[in-house]
Amino acid sequence: MKTLKLRIKDKHANQLNKLAGSVNYVWNYVNDLSYKYLMRTGKFFSAYELNAYTKGSGELLGLHSQTLQAINETHTKARKQFKKAKLNWRTNRPDAKRKSLGWIPFKKSAIKLLATRQSGKKSLKSTLQLSLAKGKKLIIEVWDSYNLTLYDLNTCELVQDSRGRWYACITVKNHLKQICGTGSVGIDLGLKESATTSNGDKLTTKQTQKWAKKLAVAQRAKNKQRVKAIHAKIKNTRQDLIHKFTTQLVKDNALIVVGDVKSRSFTSKKTKLAKSTYDAGWFELKRQLEYKCKYAGCQFEIVGESYTTQTCSCCGDMSSSPKGRAGLRMREWLCAGCGIWHDRDINAANNILAAGFCRLVGEIAT
Ligand SMILES: [Zn+2]
Numbered sequence: 158m159k160t161l162k163l164r165i166k167d168k169h170a171n172q173l174n175k176l177a178g179s180v181n182y183v184w185n186y187v188n189d190l191s192y193k194y195l196m197r198t199g200k201f202f203s204a205y206e207l208n209a210y211t212k213g214s215g216e217l218l219g220l221h222s223q224t225l226q227a228i229n230e231t232h233t234k235a236r237k238q239f240k241k242a243k244l245n246w247r248t249n250r251p252d253a254k255r256k257s258l259g260w261i262p263f264k265k266s267a268i269k270l271l272a273t274r275q276s277g278k279k280s281l282k283s284t285l286q287l288s289l290a291k292g293k294k295l296i297i298e299v300w301d302s303y304n305l306t307l308y309d310l311n312t313c314e315l316v317q318d319s320r321g322r323w324y325a326c327i328t329v330k331n332h333l334k335q336i337c338g339t340g341s342v343g344i345d346l347g348l349k350e351s352a353t354t355s356n357g358d359k360l361t362t363k364q365t366q367k368w369a370k371k372l373a374v375a376q377r378a379k380n381k382q383r384v385k386a387i388h389a390k391i392k393n394t395r396q397d398l399i400h401k402f403t404t405q406l407v408k409d410n411a412l413i414v415v416g417d418v419k420s421r422s423f424t425s426k427k428t429k430l431a432k433s434t435y436d437a438g439w440f441e442l443k444r445q446l447e448y449k450c451k452y453a454g455c456q457f458e459i460v461g462e463s464y465t466t467q468t469c470s471c472c473g474d475m476s477s478s479p480k481g482r483a484g485l486r487m488r489e490w491l492c493a494g495c496g497i498w499h500d501r502d503i504n505a506a507n508n509i510l511a512a513g514f515c516r517l518v519g520e521i522a523t
Contacts, residue, residue, distance in 0.1 A: 163299040164217040165323040173323050177259030179218040183245035192243040199420050204233040212366035215290045224472050227262035268313045273306050337455035341412035343510025345440050345502045353502035355510045360402040364391040403445040407453045414513030416462030434454050470507035
């Protein structure tokens with residue numbers, strides 16, 4: 158199962174905002190009801206018990222009965238997860254201090270893909286039909302960047318972002334099974350380049366610098382929409398770059414080894430290093446590799462990365478390499494042991510790959 162996020166056309170926004178209002182209404186009712194029940198009896202309502210109270214109200218609210226059930230289930234689950242007697246109130250007021258972003262859940266039986274067609278040179282457009290109360294249908298058009306015809310659609314949640322744009326988050330079962338390649342690669346996660354492979358490929362995801370000027374202009378002009386748009390642009394571009402990088406790695410390799418960087422310890426300190434760590438998207442890269450490898454049947458290893466930058470990957474000499482924080486600025490160095498000129502990051506990636514091999518051999522031996 159994975160979730161695809163598709164942008165819904167803005168012309169549906171008004172209708173979706175209204176429906177989201179109904180969802181909020183149900184949520185608040187259920188939230189209040191289960192709190193009162195808890196106060197009176199000391200027990201929590203289950204989603205099943207809540208269904209008895211919301212049953213039949215869908216027609217008045219314009220929501221499908223299964224949407225009501227989905228709201229109850231999500232409420233129960235969230236209440237358990239956050240260990241709270243009462244969850245936050247969801248508000249429709251656009252000027253509210255803590256505005257709730259729109260959310261409308263649908264179950265599997267309420268979703269149908271009507272059509273997918275070409276629009277423009279590369280993009281696809283799909284039409285989705287979602288069931289509302291009493292046979293009423295909600296027809297929405299989405300930009301289909303995944304080609305939904307290739308998947309089995311499961312559940313769907315319509316969600317709004319802070320810019321008021323709507324998205325369809327659809328969980329799907331995969332049809333196309335991707336198979337990993339035959340190579341092996343080590344990856345050094347660094348600060349200057351976000352990632353360097355032992356083959357010499359580099360991924361740079363830093364975007365903040367590139368947009369800093371435009372962001373400053375927008376902030377001075379107090380143009381909130383523009384600031385939000387730039388932040389979204391930075392985030393989307395970074396995400397896209399990491400996706401392309403990790404997909405290619407899985408396609409090419411059967412073994413991927415990553416150095417274990419405890420980047421959390423960097424970000425906790427408010428140093429200059431913290432920002433660039435955040436920027437590099439280490440966590441996202443590891444997260445993607447983990448699930449993509451699992452899916453394609455590729456071996457994924459995380460190894461300790463101590464001494465990987467200091468050791469020569471050819472002869473194992475440790476005396477001539479750059480050390481410590483000052484060493485971060487040194488990109489290349491000459492090994493005194495064997496006389497090979499190293500790129501610091503590629504050398505580290507090679508050591509990481511070697512450490513991965515060592516571990517695998519060890520596992521087979523024992
Ligand atoms: Zn050497």
